[in-house]
Amino acid sequence: MQAKVININGEDAGQRLDVFLANFDDSKTRSMYKKLIEEGYVSVNGSAAKASYKLNAGDIIEIREKESKRFEKIDMDIKVLYEDDDIAVIDKPRGLIVHPTNDEEISLVNFLLYRFTSLSDIDETRPGIIHRLDKDTSGLIIIAKNNEAHEKMKELFKSREIYKEYITIAVGNFDAEVTLVDKGIMRDPIKKIKMCASDEGKRAISEIHLLKQNDDYSYLKVIIKTGRTHQIRVHLAYLNHPVLGDKTYGYRGKIKMDGQVLHCRKVSFIHPITNNLIEIESEVPAYFKEALIKTNLYKAKDLQ
Numbered sequence: 001m002q003a004k005v006i007n008i009n010g011e012d013a014g015q016r017l018d019v020f021l022a023n024f025d026d027s028k029t030r031s032m033y034k035k036l037i038e039e040g041y042v043s044v045n046g047s048a049a050k051a052s053y054k055l056n057a058g059d060i061i062e063i064r065e066k067e068s069k070r071f072e073k074i075d076m077d078i079k080v081l082y083e084d085d086d087i088a089v090i091d092k093p094r095g096l097i098v099h100p101t102n103d104e105e106i107s108l109v110n111f112l113l114y115r116f117t118s119l120s121d122i123d124e125t126r127p128g129i130i131h132r133l134d135k136d137t138s139g140l141i142i143i144a145k146n147n148e149a150h151e152k153m154k155e156l157f158k159s160r161e162i163y164k165e166y167i168t169i170a171v172g173n174f175d176a177e178v179t180l181v182d183k184g185i186m187r188d189p190i191k192k193i194k195m196c197a198s199d200e201g202k203r204a205i206s207e208i209h210l211l212k213q214n215d216d217y218s219y220l221k222v223i224i225k226t227g228r229t230h231q232i233r234v235h236l237a238y239l240n241h242p243v244l245g246d247k248t249y250g251y252r253g254k255i256k257m258d259g260q261v262l263h264c265r266k267v268s269f270i271h272p273i274t275n276n277l278i279e280i281e282s283e284v285p286a287y288f289k290e291a292l293i294k295t296n297l298y299k300a301k302d303l304q
Contacts, residue, residue: 139264
């Protein structure tokens, strides 16, 4: 990639390098330029320089742009549980975002570009992506390999014709074997990064099945009838049973987890092109088994 070259004249002499760059190009802040300088993307007269360097008349600044990781093809240890000419079902690991929000983030998209020769491009910034899971939610994601499949799969999601089953661990006990939550979800008016349960929000329906519990925790299967942002996390917090590890929605327990313990275990739907029934189920991941052991819901020998 060609570097941007700036020649310093007498009027600019004496300025700090990072201050000059921020004034010269207001698309980046001074702190952003300072970081670029520290990472070696800026040189003066062919050599590395410090952000505090005082410019002299005749200096030549070269700025190299960071190469975008957004569409880099990257191999990852990710299972493809189903694939045909139109769609694929991926078992997303915990800790990986589905698509990037900036050019430096590595996401599931990087793996998709490595693994598949064809992906839908209805949204060019999110090739193949029809829906998403939170970064720290693991499990099944359906991928579109062409635009026809993408559009038809979106219609299945919109018409609630895709069965989505999750497993999770929540704090506290449930009185009933099945609990139905029919409560709207909307953006939290105070903390915009959060969602909240509200009658003013879009309708959201979660069917919660109790699998096992002890004095402190409950192992749950949750079938979501709708697909609202953070739906399971919000609904369980609304019931005062936050998801284990989910500090965003109220978990304050002694057991430390790197994010919420939530896994999309099963999806089922009629294939929009072939009309075949597709049913995919993933294995319980290692971190989830560890959480079951830590909460004393199961012993290690029972999960082998």
